[in-house]
Amino acid sequence: MDPKYKAKIGITIGDIAGIGPEVVLKTLADNRILHHCTPIIYGTGAAVNFYRKQLGLENFNFQIIPASDQALPRKVNVVNCLEEEITFTPGTPSAETGALARAALLKAAEDLKAGHIEAVVTAPIDKDNTQGEGFQFPGHTEFFTQYFDAPESxxxxxxxxxxxxxxxxxxxxxxxxxxxxxxxxxxxxxxxxxxxxxxxxxxxxxxxxxxxxxxxxxxxxxxxxxxxxxxxxxxxxxxxxxxxxxxxxxxxxxxxxxxxxxxxxxxxxxxxxxxxxxxxxxxxxxxxTAGLPVVRTSPDHGTAYNIAGQGKADETSLREALFTAIDILKARTPLV
CATH class of the missing domain: 3.40.718.10 (Isopropylmalate Dehydrogenase)
Known part of the structure; x- marks a missing residue:
């Protein structure tokens, strides 16, 4: 991989009633991240903007794009995965927040398979309310294993x-x-x-x-x-x-x-x-998730509804998941 190349990394927003959006935005609010990758958030611009205001990240900027293949380098990009707006309360999961988490995951997986993004980092989901058409699995690991036809992971x-x-x-x-x-x-x-x-x-x-x-x-x-x-x-x-x-x-x-x-x-x-x-x-x-033909990482924590929307979530694990994905991509791709 060309050292100057910045890989496109998809980041699913997870359940927006949990701490997923907070740790994603806190991670990407550090502009130095853009020197290492081109991040694409799968969620909705409305949800990202809600947490931008909730967390007081006035200097955090993002660009809504129609598709991941139109991602802008050195920008935080957002792909809207649902057309209708969702009303939600931080800390209170619902069928609607689960539907968005599922739509974001399915869209990111589709783009990863098509080669529009090179790795995916998944923010935490609620394994109960995320269940639905296209996602009937006990977790991310099992979903990605089947989606990418891996015999084992x-x-x-x-x-x-x-x-x-x-x-x-x-x-x-x-x-x-x-x-x-x-x-x-x-x-x-x-x-x-x-x-x-x-x-x-x-x-x-x-x-x-x-x-x-x-x-x-x-x-x-x-x-x-x-x-x-x-x-x-x-x-x-x-x-x-x-x-x-x-x-x-x-x-x-x-x-x-x-x-x-x-x-x-x-x-x-x-x-x-x-x-x-x-x-x-x-x-x-x-x-x-080892054993896949693609790179997928996530933080090692869950949705933490009890602290959602309070600015208390530590983004370190999400940041480490992002850099781990970048490092594995580099390890798998020879220098050109």
Whole structure:
């Protein structure tokens, strides 16, 4: 990629009753961002203007454009994704705010697939009110995986050198053990290894795998998955030259900061990975969907309706998500 080229990055506005618009505007209010990319907000000009006034960002300027392929460089661009205006109250999600979040997401995905934008950063949505035609998924990760016909993807949380992926995603806890199979672990570890090489420039990744049960099964006393499923997969991959280690007891692994010895950690389920990750890096963490042919990132927090519209939201995670998308694009694109 030409160092002087500024990639077009789509940013979906999320649920406008939450903190998505606030963290997006606070991030883009820093004009230095425009030296790194051409941002395109998918939402409505009315919503952007509402929060511009609400947050007192008088010097924040944006340009409404009819389509993303007409984005202006060194400007914050906005694509209107709904024709009708929406009446809303910060902190109070509704069917209307969910409909806008869905329309913004679908339009950004369409443009990403068409090549009009080169990456997308998604602000938080309400997974309930966003459901509707075109979006019937438990979250962004599952939506993008299907939309881009990826056979598999990986929820991958990153914050500097702290990197945690999850083998399973948004599923009920009672279903986790049944989903952990050798085939699943091999697919997820393969995506993780490939992403570390391609997206983060690590030539020989060293990966830790957590156990499923307390104390990693305690030699079978607390569960057999470690001995029967996880350890054999690790040994199989080691025999092929991969630097994969474990299974490690999850509590001690993070408590002793053992994660610092590895390039990434594979947790086996959502909360096993995200609780320690957010404890360690909540304000700067980024959720990256690995394994896709496109680049999609998001902040690691939700809609935070309880502080929406109050100017209290910290934009650091959204800013980090934007720069992570830019960095991954550069890593994937050779210099020309």
């Amino acid at each position: 990986l929820m991958f949380l990153v914050a500097d050198k702290l990197r945690v992926a999850t083998a399973t995603g948004h599923i009920p806890v009672k279903e986790i053990a049944g989903r952990i199979t050798p085939e699943l672990l091999i697919r997820k570890l393969s995506i993780l290894d490939s992403s570390l090489r391609k997206d983060f420039g690590i030539q020989k990744p060293k990966i830790a795998v957590l156990g499923l049960n307390p104390h990693a099964g305690e030699n079978g006393l607390l569960g057999a998955e470690e001995a029967e499923i996880i350890s054999p997969v690790i040994e199989q991959l080691k025999a092929k030259g991969n630097l994969v280690f474990g299974p490690f007891p999850a509590d001690g692994f993070f408590g002793t900061r053992s994660y610092q010895k590895f390039d990434a950690t594979l947790a086996l389920y959502h909360d096993q990975g995200l609780i320690p990750f957010k404890t360690l890096a909540f304000e700067r963490g980024v959720n990256f």
